Amino acid sequence: MTPVHPLELLEHRLGRRRQQGLARRMVCVGHATGPRVKVEGHDCLLMASNDYLGLASHPRLAEAALEASLTCGTGAGASRLVSGTLEAHQDLERAIAAFKETEAALFFSTGYMANLGVISALAGPGDYIVSDQLNHASLIDACRLSRATVKVYAHGDVAAAAHLLGEAPPEGLKLIVTDGVFSMDGDLAPLPGLLALAAEAGALLVVDDAHATGVWGARGRGSLEHFGLNPTPEAVLVGTFSKALGGLGGFVAASATVIEALVNLARPFLYTTAPPPSQAAVALAGLALVDEEPWRRDKLRQLCGHFRDQLSGLGLRLLSQEGAIIPLLVGGANESLAMGQALLRRGVMAPAIRPPTVPEGTSRIRLTVTAGHEMADMDQAAQAIAAATQEVGL
Numbered sequence: 001m002t003p004v005h006p007l008e009l010l011e012h013r014l015g016r017r018r019q020q021g022l023a024r025r026m027v028c029v030g031h032a033t034g035p036r037v038k039v040e041g042h043d044c045l046l047m048a049s050n051d052y053l054g055l056a057s058h059p060r061l062a063e064a065a066l067e068a069s070l071t072c073g074t075g076a077g078a079s080r081l082v083s084g085t086l087e088a089h090q091d092l093e094r095a096i097a098a099f100k101e102t103e104a105a106l107f108f109s110t111g112y113m114a115n116l117g118v119i120s121a122l123a124g125p126g127d128y129i130v131s132d133q134l135n136h137a138s139l140i141d142a143c144r145l146s147r148a149t150v151k152v153y154a155h156g157d158v159a160a161a162a163h164l165l166g167e168a169p170p171e172g173l174k175l176i177v178t179d180g181v182f183s184m185d186g187d188l189a190p191l192p193g194l195l196a197l198a199a200e201a202g203a204l205l206v207v208d209d210a211h212a213t214g215v216w217g218a219r220g221r222g223s224l225e226h227f228g229l230n231p232t233p234e235a236v237l238v239g240t241f242s243k244a245l246g247g248l249g250g251f252v253a254a255s256a257t258v259i260e261a262l263v264n265l266a267r268p269f270l271y272t273t274a275p276p277p278s279q280a281a282v283a284l285a286g287l288a289l290v291d292e293e294p295w296r297r298d299k300l301r302q303l304c305g306h307f308r309d310q311l312s313g314l315g316l317r318l319l320s321q322e323g324a325i326i327p328l329l330v331g332g333a334n335e336s337l338a339m340g341q342a343l344l345r346r347g348v349m350a351p352a353i354r355p356p357t358v359p360e361g362t363s364r365i366r367l368t369v370t371a372g373h374e375m376a377d378m379d380q381a382a383q384a385i386a387a388a389t390q391e392v393g394l
């Protein structure tokens with residue numbers, strides 16, 4: 001029997017995805033992100049960006065990148081533990097620790113790598129992880145990479161997490177892993193309960209605050225601040241500079257012991273070239289702007305409140321009650337795609353989110369608001385959504 005050509009096999013698999021409405025394709029939004037972009041030559045209102053504070057186009061960040069490149073070069077030349085650690089990395093790590101009010105912090109190339117690094121460094125075979133059902137893909141991949149025993153608890157259910165932790169073997173390290181604000185649902189993890197559980201059960205609590213840092217809490221410190229919680233020694237806080245902070249890069253802020261463990265064991269930190277100084281300088285400038293321009297957070301809250309009122313007025317069921325992530329549940333993948341296309345025809349870009357990013361039967365349009373938007377944009381988006389839902393028959 002002649003073997004099937006590997007490209008034929010791949011074609012077959014891709015064909016199946018297309019049939020199920022699950023194929024992906026990249027859409028170019030022009031030369032820069034912002035509240036308005038160009039899709040296939042047409043002006044569009046962008047309602048799908050995580051640039052929540054609108055910092056990606058802030059001149060201070062661009063100047064920071066330029067100045068760091070001119071004075072420190074464009075590459076770090078080696079991994080952090082060989083000879084790639086520059087002053088820019090250390091300045092940033094001190095600033096992250098101060099911002100998150102932890103003993104220490106570590107900068108990673110991306111948030112994805114921070115999650116892979118922290119979980120696979122802290123937990124290994126013989127250790128025990130309990131993980132929220134709706135955690136981000138990077139946390140799921142990280143749990144798999146760790147080779148620890150992984151148990152998944154029902155979304156946001158502290159009692160279920162406690163029950164599973166109760167079954168952990170007494171030896172070995174225990175981790176509770178959760179998004180702070182869930183990326184595709186926009187809701188908050190029950191952090192007061194989870195932090196208390198971590199202390200009680202002798203576990204560490206890893207909180208991925210990718211969507212909360214800069215946005216949630218009066219000072220933008222994230223989901224812990226929103227709940228009025230201080231980081232305890234059990235808290236391991238992950239974040240990213242790629243969303244509200246307008247740049248690129250991930251971080252872990254935690255106790256000095258956890259950070260020392262990461263420096264020794266986190267392979268996505270150890271075995272990659274250190275981020276360029278410009279990336280660290282942009283991140284540092286982004287952190288400073290969270291404090292210096294609190295009006296961005298206030299404006300975002302006002303826009304989100306207005307937009308939610310508009311959508312509720314249309315009788316739409318929203319998955320989250322607060323924050324800049326506003327998912328509209330559609331259900332089927334194909335219906336969700338049709339909704340995304342109907343919106344695009346009306347000049348609003350908010351693509352469908354489908355499995356495996358979200359569970360089967362829960363495809364959705366994930367709308368996001370940024371401080372770069374104006375009230376009139378919220379009205380325009382709501383009108384387009386009203387017309388698109390009618391057209392698609394939702």
Ligand SMILES: Cc1ncc(COP(=O)(O)O)c(C=O)c1O
Nearest residue numbers: 110111112136138183210240242
């Ligand atoms: C919850 C969450 N964690 C981590 C990441 C990864 O962050 P980064 O884009 O910096 O790799 C993302 C999104 O990209 C995310 O939504």
